[in-house]
Amino acid sequence: MQKDDRPVILVTNDDGITAPGIRNLVEAVRDLGRVVVVAPDKPQSGMGHAITIGEPLRLEKVNEFDDIESWQCSGTPVDCVKLAKDKILHRKPDICLSGINHGPNHSINIIYSGTMSAAMEAAIEGIPSVGFSLYEFGFDADFTVSKHLAHTITKRMLEERLPEHTLLNVNIPKAKPDEFKGIKICRQAYAKWAEEFDERLDIEALKNGYASIVPIKIDFTDMAAKQMLEEKWKDLL
Amino acid sequence: MQKDDRPVILVTNDDGITAPGIRNLVEAVRDLGRVVVVAPDKPQSGMGHAITIGEPLRLEKVNEFDDIESWQCSGTPVDCVKLAKDKILHRKPDICLSGINHGPNHSINIIYSGTMSAAMEAAIEGIPSVGFSLYEFGFDADFTVSKHLAHTITKRMLEERLPEHTLLNVNIPKAKPDEFKGIKICRQAYAKWAEEFDERLDIEALKNGYASIVPIKIDFTDMAAKQMLEEKWKDLL
Numbered sequence: 001m002q003k004d005d006r007p008v009i010l011v012t013n014d015d016g017i018t019a020p021g022i023r024n025l026v027e028a029v030r031d032l033g034r035v036v037v038v039a040p041d042k043p044q045s046g047m048g049h050a051i052t053i054g055e056p057l058r059l060e061k062v063n064e065f066d067d068i069e070s071w072q073c074s075g076t077p078v079d080c081v082k083l084a085k086d087k088i089l090h091r092k093p094d095i096c097l098s099g100i101n102h103g104p105n106h107s108i109n110i111i112y113s114g115t116m117s118a119a120m121e122a123a124i125e126g127i128p129s130v131g132f133s134l135y136e137f138g139f140d141a142d143f144t145v146s147k148h149l150a151h152t153i154t155k156r157m158l159e160e161r162l163p164e165h166t167l168l169n170v171n172i173p174k175a176k177p178d179e180f181k182g183i184k185i186c187r188q189a190y191a192k193w194a195e196e197f198d199e200r201l202d203i204e205a206l207k208n209g210y211a212s213i214v215p216i217k218i219d220f221t222d223m224a225a226k227q228m229l230e231e232k233w234k235d236l237l
Numbered sequence: 238m239q240k241d242d243r244p245v246i247l248v249t250n251d252d253g254i255t256a257p258g259i260r261n262l263v264e265a266v267r268d269l270g271r272v273v274v275v276a277p278d279k280p281q282s283g284m285g286h287a288i289t290i291g292e293p294l295r296l297e298k299v300n301e302f303d304d305i306e307s308w309q310c311s312g313t314p315v316d317c318v319k320l321a322k323d324k325i326l327h328r329k330p331d332i333c334l335s336g337i338n339h340g341p342n343h344s345i346n347i348i349y350s351g352t353m354s355a356a357m358e359a360a361i362e363g364i365p366s367v368g369f370s371l372y373e374f375g376f377d378a379d380f381t382v383s384k385h386l387a388h389t390i391t392k393r394m395l396e397e398r399l400p401e402h403t404l405l406n407v408n409i410p411k412a413k414p415d416e417f418k419g420i421k422i423c424r425q426a427y428a429k430w431a432e433e434f435d436e437r438l439d440i441e442a443l444k445n446g447y448a449s450i451v452p453i454k455i456d457f458t459d460m461a462a463k464q465m466l467e468e469k470w471k472d473l474l
Contacts, residue, residue: 048315052283112288162465188457220457225403228399233420237421237422
């Protein structure tokens with residue numbers, strides 16, 4: 001048997017293994033490596049970074065994508081990433097892709113997002129990862145622009161590693177190829193409150209027809225507040 | 238009826254309303270304001286930032302803490318915070334306290350933590366909030382130091398507001414009062430990998446008998462990586 005030395009691309013999502021979004025993601029990147037799909041057997045939206053505790057996880061090999069190895073799992077997207085690494089691949093994949101989510105995951109809403117939690121779980125493990133979300137909810141959404149972007153970004157990520165434990169949150173506008181304006185690197189917006197006007201925010205880019213890429217860090221420490229507390233709370237320390 | 242103008246202190250947790258940790262938290266802060274408890278009716282550990290979608294939430298007034306208004310909820314800790322604000326208080330509480338968790342919530346593990354997710358949900362809403370966790374798992378744990386710290390920190394938070402959308406992650410070591418070494422303001426550790434030695438990390442403080450306070454920010458943007466991408470990926474933009 002010939003050794004397969006292509007990069008291993010783990011694909012997961014939170015809409016479930018039968019969603020059009022994950023099918024389009026697999027098609028977009030299948031020429032870039034050995035794709036392995038491990039995804040929930042049912043929609044898991046709103047599960048945030050939940051993991052399954054106290055009930056057995058079912059993992060079943062399925063034939064959802066013809067010649068692409070694929071597994072469905074009874075757990076959450078985070079469970080899928082853990083199981084893929086520990087029970088299926090027995091190694092870290094070279095990249096983990098999550099999505100393409102049916103609906104956007106911008107601003108602080110990423111905290112509720114199964115799509116982004118899967119990508120964050122991979123980043124915690126030191127696996128380069130990207131979450132893709134399309135600002136269009138229907139299962140008949142047009143994935144042309146999304147597929148193009150998923151291919152471009154994944155290819156670049158495989159060629160050029162980002163700093164460890166940094167992941168990308170990619171949101172794609174609802175746009176036909178000729179309406180698509182391009183990519184902007186953005187800062188996460190706080191959806192529920194006003195921001196400074198000069199910042200380039202994910203939500204603004206998306207509304208204006210651009211895809212937004214927000215790099216996300218797994219260290220949540222507020223360094224400015226840390227310094228402030230060290231001074232102002234000195235009497236407590 | 239006399240107007241109650243004391244600060245409203247919302248208390249929740251993820252171990253469930255009958256856990257000793259939440260009872261000790263209520264006792265620790267009851268003299269600081271009008272305490273209202275809204276907590277899950279069963280343990281919700283590992284639920285991360287999950288919210289309940291697609292099934293009705295049950296909310297029931299209970300008499301768990303004598304003269305303290307208390308409600309149990311069938312949902313997650315995040316559901317509790319949302320319901321407390323929208324359905325019970327009909328306003329934002331002045332502070333939200335979550336815990337005292339039975340077991341620590343340091344480093345990136347906060348992402349799986351129901352305790353911290355409740356505090357993060359409050360911070361998203363602009364409510365000052367703190368998660369408290371004790372590095373002792375048993376339901377017969379000694380909460381003496383925890384209660385002292387919960388009182389001190391809550392009092393200070395009510396007197397002196399932190400920047401909006403910053404919350405505190407407080408971890409308390411297993412220590413009797415005479416063994417307790419004090420409080421350190423720390424940076425979140427990445428549990429799974431090595432860190433620079435000169436950083437003051439939550440996990441190190443905790444292991445050495447100190448309580449750690451990590452201020453957490455709700456903006457997860459990696460600003461350094463954002464700048465790097467703007468330069469290196471210029472050809473894609």
